[in-house]
Amino acid sequence: MFPEQLNVPLGKWVNQFVDWLVINYGAAFEAFADSLLTVLVALEQVLRGAPWWVVLITIAVITWHASKNWKLVIGLVVAMFAIGMLGLWDKAMQTLALMIVATSLSVLIGIPVGIAMAMSNRLRAVMLPILDTMQTMPSFVYLIPALMLFGLGKVPAILATVIYAAPPVMRLTDLGIRLVDQEVLEASRSFGASRKQILFGVQLPLALPNIMAGINQTTMMSISMVVIASMIGARGLGEQVLMGIQRLDVGAGMEAGIAIVLLAVVFDRIGQAYGKRSQRSPNAEDA
Amino acid sequence: MSYIEIRNIFKIFGPDPKSALELAKGGADKDEILAKTGHTVGLHDVSLSIEQGETFVVMGLSGSGKSTLIRHLNRLIDPTAGSISFGGEDILAMDIPALNAFRRQRLGMVFQRFGLLPHRNVMDNVAYGLEIQGTARKDREAAASKWIARVGLAGYETKFPDQLSGGMQQRVGLARALATDPEVLLMDEAFSALDPLIRSDMQDELMKLQAELHKTIVFITHDLDEALKIGDRIAILKDGKLVQVGRPEEIVLKPADDYVQAFTRDVNRSKVLRAQSIMTPSRSEAKPLDNVSFTVDVDTRLEAILPQLITTGDRSIIAVIDRNECIVGHIHRNHILQALSN
Numbered sequence: 317m318f319p320e321q322l323n324v325p326l327g328k329w330v331n332q333f334v335d336w337l338v339i340n341y342g343a344a345f346e347a348f349a350d351s352l353l354t355v356l357v358a359l360e361q362v363l364r365g366a367p368w369w370v371v372l373i374t375i376a377v378i379t380w381h382a383s384k385n386w387k388l389v390i391g392l393v394v395a396m397f398a399i400g401m402l403g404l405w406d407k408a409m410q411t412l413a414l415m416i417v418a419t420s421l422s423v424l425i426g427i428p429v430g431i432a433m434a435m436s437n438r439l440r441a442v443m444l445p446i447l448d449t450m451q452t453m454p455s456f457v458y459l460i461p462a463l464m465l466f467g468l469g470k471v472p473a474i475l476a477t478v479i480y481a482a483p484p485v486m487r488l489t490d491l492g493i494r495l496v497d498q499e500v501l502e503a504s505r506s507f508g509a510s511r512k513q514i515l516f517g518v519q520l521p522l523a524l525p526n527i528m529a530g531i532n533q534t535t536m537m538s539i540s541m542v543v544i545a546s547m548i549g550a551r552g553l554g555e556q557v558l559m560g561i562q563r564l565d566v567g568a569g570m571e572a573g574i575a576i577v578l579l580a581v582v583f584d585r586i587g588q589a590y591g592k593r594s595q596r597s598p599n600a601e602d603a
Numbered sequence: 604m605s606y607i608e609i610r611n612i613f614k615i616f617g618p619d620p621k622s623a624l625e626l627a628k629g630g631a632d633k634d635e636i637l638a639k640t641g642h643t644v645g646l647h648d649v650s651l652s653i654e655q656g657e658t659f660v661v662m663g664l665s666g667s668g669k670s671t672l673i674r675h676l677n678r679l680i681d682p683t684a685g686s687i688s689f690g691g692e693d694i695l696a697m698d699i700p701a702l703n704a705f706r707r708q709r710l711g712m713v714f715q716r717f718g719l720l721p722h723r724n725v726m727d728n729v730a731y732g733l734e735i736q737g738t739a740r741k742d743r744e745a746a747a748s749k750w751i752a753r754v755g756l757a758g759y760e761t762k763f764p765d766q767l768s769g770g771m772q773q774r775v776g777l778a779r780a781l782a783t784d785p786e787v788l789l790m791d792e793a794f795s796a797l798d799p800l801i802r803s804d805m806q807d808e809l810m811k812l813q814a815e816l817h818k819t820i821v822f823i824t825h826d827l828d829e830a831l832k833i834g835d836r837i838a839i840l841k842d843g844k845l846v847q848v849g850r851p852e853e854i855v856l857k858p859a860d861d862y863v864q865a866f867t868r869d870v871n872r873s874k875v876l877r878a879q880s881i882m883t884p885s886r887s888e889a890k891p892l893d894n895v896s897f898t899v900d901v902d903t904r905l906e907a908i909l910p911q912l913i914t915t916g917d918r919s920i921i922a923v924i925d926r927n928e929c930i931v932g933h934i935h936r937n938h939i940l941q942a943l944s945n
Contacts, residue, residue: 497718504720508707
């Protein structure tokens with residue numbers, strides 16, 4: 317047995333810290349939660365309120381813009397149509413809203429952090445273990461404090477999703493910028509480009525394929541979080557899976573699972589098409 | 604004072620360059636410093652004076668420090684010790700905005716692997732320097748078009764770098780460097796990645812451009828033939844130290860040491876030596892020679908004289924004239940044979 321005298325009451329400290337946060341900054345957290353919720357609810361209303369065929373047309377237009385490939389457009393529209401046929405359209409729209417907000421937030425935070433990591437080796441050395449922790453820590457561990465700070469519902473679900481899904485876009489932004497050809501950078505410096513001109517004119521455009529891959533991974537990971545997020549009260553397809561488990565209703569669980577997979581496929585294909593487009597030179601298009 | 608003055612530059616790579624600097628200043632060589640401190644000496648007490656309008660070639664093998672040296676001229680690398688000035692202005696004292704302004708207005712650089720921006724077409728690559736300067740789109744595209752045509756790429760404006768051959772890509776690199784009309788052109792092994800025939804073309808092209816533009820060119824190469832062909836003066840670097848600086852003829856005729864001699868052994872001397880460097884200077888009081896077969900200009904290279912020798916007799920003498928058509932010296936057939944056989 318490990319000697320008990322050596323035990324560190326880390327758990328107690330964390331509890332005290334969270335209590336202290338709730339007591340002193342509860343109002344600030346609530347204000348933040350409210351603004352996030354406003355955005356999410358508005359988006360959810362638009363998606364759920366829109367006729368199903370408008371959503372399908374929107375998906376078709378986005379897919380066409382990304383890929384210029386009719387087969388892919390038809391495939392993805394059929395996938396979305398299938399979700400409707402499973403009777404899960406409304407829930408899918410809820411999940412979609414949650415996912416769009418979580419992914420946008422991840423990208424909004426992730427790209428600047430990734431850029432900062434590429435600029436500073438010290439920051440990178442600090443961030444890498446933090447990103448590892450974010451990705452490997454069981455999500456329930458941070459769902460509990462998130463619940464205490466924000467209450468049950470959509471906001472803690474979004475935050476838990478961001479914690480889990482933001483690391484890939486950070487890592488790949490950092491990697492993409494670091495992989496930019498040194499001679500191209502030197503050329504740009506030798507012409508007297510400022511750091512801002514180098515970042516926006518050379519580093520980010522050349523890192524774009526990697527950044528797009530990061531955004532794609534982040535999207536996929538946020539979809540995979542929806543089931544877990546449903547345990548703290550986020551509605552949507554995850555809720556349906558949870559219900560299937562609780563009632564031992566294999567069929568209902570399977571339906572919801574298939575709908576999640578279809579949604580994931582749609583977003584993966586759109587993301588990949590944008591990623592490919594950022595890789596090829598504009599001339600290949602008119603060729 | 605020369606246009607570019609490089610004084611006692613040391614560059615030491617490693618975590619604590621200052622400690623190794625004392626050793627280097629004490630005269631320790633590259634291997635010794637590496638063994639004692641783990642630091643790599645890039646440049647060891649290099650001083651050079653480069654004149655305005657000359658093509659100055661720095662030659663050395665890989666690891667000699669030549670690429671490090673050229674990067675000191677636009678401060679892509681800062682020296683551990685020493686001073687660098689352009690037209691009397693100390694560039695090491697410049698802060699970042701001043702340095703960027705200096706790079707934008709006065710320098711252009713051409714890279715070994717071209718360093719073109721792969722996401723921009725030929726037009727936007729050539730206009731890049733002007734874009735950084737903040738020139739309006741219309742003006743920079745006009746200037747870029749001019750230079751694109753000048754390097755022979757008219758019609759390729761909308762192509763992307765990966766659609767061009769190596770030689771064409773380097774023409775874009777050259778046009779990009781010239782588009783800002785810089786005073787100094789830095790060329791880092793600019794033609795080393797090209798096929799021999801294309802390399803030779805590009806060398807000719809550069810010399811033709813230089814004859815009109817009179818830029819100050821600092822050209823880095825590992826190829827002595829290239830150095831001798833395009834250089835007004837040549838500096839030879841070995842292990843970060845300057846071995847010899849001189850005109851091409853001086854390098855070939857009076858190599859400073861065995862290292863330089865080994866390099867010059869395979870050189871085609873008829874392409875390097877000029878009439879002036881092998882002639883016997885005439886004294887003004889000397890009476891005119893009567894058996895002169897033909898006259899040549901002081902700058903004529905031997906390769907141009909040789910064909911004319913075939914038709915003349917053994918005892919023939921060649922008179923050497925300067926730009927004012929005055930005879931300044933003469934060459935015996937035997938002088939030429941001697942110069943070529945050394």
